[in-house]
Each structure stands twice: as C-alpha cells, then as structure tokens.
Amino acid sequence: MTNPYHHGNLKNALIERAIEVMDEQGLDKLSLRGLARDLDVSHAAPLRHFPTKADLLREIAQTGVARLLEASKATGDAKPGLERMRLRHKGYVTWARENAAYHQILRNPDVMRHASDGLKESLHAFASMLWKDIEAAQSNGWRSGEEPFVLYLHLASLTAGTAIFLIDPMYATVREPGLKDVDIEKSIDLFLGPADE
Amino acid sequence: MTNPYHHGNLKNALIERAIEVMDEQGLDKLSLRGLARDLDVSHAAPLRHFPTKADLLREIAQTGVARLLEASKATGDAKPGLERMRLRHKGYVTWARENAAYHQILRNPDVMRHASDGLKESLHAFASMLWKDIEAAQSNGWRSGEEPFVLYLHLASLTAGTAIFLIDPMYATVREPGLKDVDIEKSIDLFLGPADE
C-alpha cells in the first residue's frame, strides 16, 4: 500500500498541519518543505496549491479572522450597547490567547502587506461591529459627548494592546505574575464603566 | 587600494547596517550573509562578533530599549503625576513610530524568548517608571479608589496597543485615514482625564 500519486486533499492537509506546527513550534519553524515531509509528499508539491509561502500564511490568516468573526457575531446577538462591547472585548482577548498561531500570523507585517481582499473584508467587518457598538452605547448615553472617532481609536487600541500585553513574550517580563481574568475585566471597566447588575 | 584584512569596526558597522536594512526592507529580509556582502567582508566574518543571528538581534533590541529609556527619563524630569504619564505615553508611541526597526525586533517572539539580562533589566526599568507614575498620580487624587494593579494593566495595554494600532499593517486596513496626533492625545485623555490648563 504505497502512497497514491495524487494526495487528494493536499491543500487542506497543508493548512491543518501548518496550524499544528505553528501551535507547537512557532511561526519561524514553519516551512513548506517541512510540511511536504510531514505529509509524505515531494518538496515542491505544496507549490501547486500555494505558489508562495506568503500565500499559505494569508489563507491561514483569513480562516483565523473568520473564526474571530464567528465568535464575535455569536456574542453580538446579546443586547446591544455597553454589554455587547464588554463581550466583544473579552471575546477578542480570549480568541487571541487561544489561537496564538492565528494571532501571530495576523501580526506578521509581511503577510499583511499584501493582504487578500477577503482578509481585508473580514477585518472591516470586525471593525464595523466595533463602530456599531460604540454608536449604540453612545445613543444610550454612554460618553455621549465624546467623538466616536476617538472612542474607536481608544477601544481598538485597548483591545489589541490587552491581548498583546497578555501574550507577547516581550511584555511577559514586565507582567505581574498573579494576573487573573478578573483583572482584565476590571481593566476594560475603567473605560466602559462598571457592569450592570 | 584594497580592503584591509581587518575591517576595524565591523561589529558597529554590522549593527548600523542591520538597522538600515530593517528600516528599508523589514526584519525578514535581514541576513548575516547579506550584511557581510554589504560591508565587503566574507560571509562568515559576522560570526566572530555575533555567534548567532539571534545575538545580533538581541544587541539591537537592547540599544533600542535603551533609547526608549533615555527619551522617557528626559520627559520624566517634568512634574510627576498625571502630566508625566501623558508625556510617557506620548513618548512611547512616537518612539515606536520613529523606530520601526527596534519596535519590530522587540515584538519578535523568538528574540524575546531568550532575552539577555540587560534587556530584561531595561524593560523592568521602564515598567517601574509606569508604576511610579501611577503611584504619584493616585496620591494626588487621580482614580485613588482603583487598584494600582488594574491601572498598570490598563495603562500598559493602552500604550502598547496605541503604538501597534498606529504601526501594524494589520490595523492599517481598519484605521481611519484622517487620524491626527490630536486624536491620539484625546484618546489617552479618556483614561487620564483632560490636561491641566
């Protein structure tokens, strides 16, 4: 029972194995030749499906953002306004923590520089959710005097920064050891105000 | 007039050229062999000064953080408390924007994983400045009811996040085009309160 000439599902297999490798060994240990080796396929076979390594990473990034969108939309079904923003923030942070591989790819400048249209659309979709959250909260009286422009910058920075502060090895050295999930919620509450009881 | 056998200042030349390359072409286009080529030196010469590529990146990272510390200490001579925090935040963000190469290296997981002691010390020094700022501001009545723990997490996340939101290509697609420096100041004011007149 030898390997068939055609793998049959090589493209998906490459993506799946790539995510495994990234979770286990990090982005820089990922190589097309290594994937080909793992899947018992010649070293140039992956090129039929991904002309360049960046194309593979782009595709992975896209499914990663899709997962984020999916999770965010689920929480978005809750009551609009402040509570939804809180869930969104929490959702992003836990998504980033639990999907280190995706998060790492998304933050790779070389991958993003030539982002695909689909990837850009997904990111825009996420951003517009934030905008709507802000809009709804403001019409409910929350920080109604502030410019939405500034609130968006602040919310996006805080959300992205919280995730990175919790994940990035650089910040690990200046992170308090006893950090708990409650503290993260308290941190976002400094911006959103205390949760409704 | 041929090249002398000994370059004379190869170590510094390597560091300087490395920063140039990173600013022009990014971290992944940086190679020891490429640097050797640029400096008209044999491909293995850099190894005398940096046994491994990570050692070069570590050293660059360290001087990068040193520059950040230097700039921060200068602003820290101002009146303590809220105003100092504002300057610190602004200083970090502009540092990150103007030193993309340093910032990119600092955020490389593989470089940070085996950070040198000096690098860790520099980071700790920066963190302790933030702690002191918070302490001073709280003793002046600012958010005196909150836990310093949470304030630190919030401030660090917001600062790091703002820099990344402004720099990272990933966020470029969801960034408002007409973003001005004033908006960044307004954003931090949402946390610190309006500046004293």
Add this chain to the structure above:
DNA sequence: TTGCGAATGTAGGCGGTGTCAAGATTGTTT
C-alpha cells in the same frame, strides 16, 4: 625588537530553505 598568543577575517562545506522548470501521472471532459 622579536616572538607569540589572541583577535579577527577568509575559504569551503553541510544541511536547510523558497522557488523555478521540465517531465510524469492522474482525473475530467469531449
């Protein structure tokens, strides 16, 4: 001054990588 060790640079090689080109094999359509 001479000599010798340490520092620095060179030449070559090993295994790894991404990517290209030419050919072999298989699936699909007409």
Add this chain to the structure above:
DNA sequence: AAACAATCTTGACACCGCCTACATTCGCAA
C-alpha cells in the same frame, strides 16, 4: 478513446545559518 487540465515528482539554483580549518593581523611581553 483522445485531448486536456490538474496534480505530483525530480532536479536544479540561489540563498540562508552555522561549522571547521586556515590565514592574517594586532597587541603585548620577554
């Protein structure tokens, strides 16, 4: 059945980090 497109293999090229052995130069001590 034949033609065609998709897929995979083989081989090559240039690049990379890093290792070893050797050459040159510097600096210091006898």
